Amino acid sequence: GAVVSQHPSRVICKSGTSVKIECRSLDFQATTMFWYRQFPKKSLMLMATSNEGSKATYEQGVEKDKFLINHASLTLSTLTVTSAHPEDSSFYICSARVGTINQPQHFGDGTRLSIL
Amino acid sequence: DQQVKQNSPSLSVQEGRISILNCDYTNSMFDYFLWYKKYPAEGPTFLISISSIKDKNEDGRFTVFLNKSAKHLSLHIVPSQPGDSAVYFCAASALNTGTASKLTFGTGTRLQVTL
Numbered sequence: 001g002a003v004v005s006q007h008p009s010r011v012i013c014k015s016g017t018s019v020k021i022e023c024r025s026l027d028f029q030a031t032t033m034f035w036y037r038q039f040p041k042k043s044l045m046l047m048a049t050s051n052e053g054s055k056a057t058y059e060q061g062v063e064k065d066k067f068l069i070n071h072a073s074l075t076l077s078t079l080t081v082t083s084a085h086p087e088d089s090s091f092y093i094c095s096a097r098v099g100t101i102n103q104p105q106h107f108g109d110g111t112r113l114s115i116l
Numbered sequence: 117d118q119q120v121k122q123n124s125p126s127l128s129v130q131e132g133r134i135s136i137l138n139c140d141y142t143n144s145m146f147d148y149f150l151w152y153k154k155y156p157a158e159g160p161t162f163l164i165s166i167s168s169i170k171d172k173n174e175d176g177r178f179t180v181f182l183n184k185s186a187k188h189l190s191l192h193i194v195p196s197q198p199g200d201s202a203v204y205f206c207a208a209s210a211l212n213t214g215t216a217s218k219l220t221f222g223t224g225t226r227l228q229v230t231l
Contacts, residue, residue, distance in 0.1 A: 006159070009157075034218075042223065043118075043221040045221075046218060049218065106162060108159045109157070109158045
């Protein structure tokens with residue numbers, strides 16, 4: 001149980017393109033999902049907390065207009081990187097929590113985004 | 117400001133022996149700790165967690181120890197198997213601050229289990 005699916009797994013696109021990444025909880029409902037970014041040989045950095053039916057909460061230094069988050073249902077959150085540039089190239093991972101706040105987050109397999 | 121630190125970037129252990137991965141934290145508000153395992157090009161997989169009201173939690177070959185006074189936790193894997201070779205992340209959250217279980221991750225330790 002507690003499977004989180006992330007799509008696509010890899011994206012290569014031109015600078016200026018907007019890219020949408022989907023995160024789905026397959027066998028449970030998630031009122032809260034999280035979006036992380038990982039640079040090479042670095043830790044996972046939380047970008048934002050996605051709440052179903054309300055606005056996402058962004059971490060300090062993360063541009064809301066750059067990284068649009070939509071959590072339209074209890075099983076789907078999307079992250080759109082708008083007008084992507086080479087510096088946005090990174091590994092983006094989502095997670096979802098099962099149940100209450102003292103339960104672990106379960107992660108998707110990540111999306112490798114490469115902007116040319 | 118790295119609030120969760122894993123000072124050993126890599127560790128090599130022989131198959132069958134014990135692997136000990138360490139993690140230190142600085143934020144005294146952290147009260148829930150987790151270990152994740154990550155293979156290349158995959159998302160982290162949850163291994164084991166511990167609440168600050170405990171000092172030990174065991175699940176099969178995996179045991180996590182928490183020393184609150186030292187702000188230190190460790191993951192013990194016994195016996196180590198080649199399939200355990202991966203990057204291990206320590207993570208912490210402050211449930212009592214109502215931050216919706218926001219996780220702060222360490223930088224990871226790459227474990228290699230040799231034959």
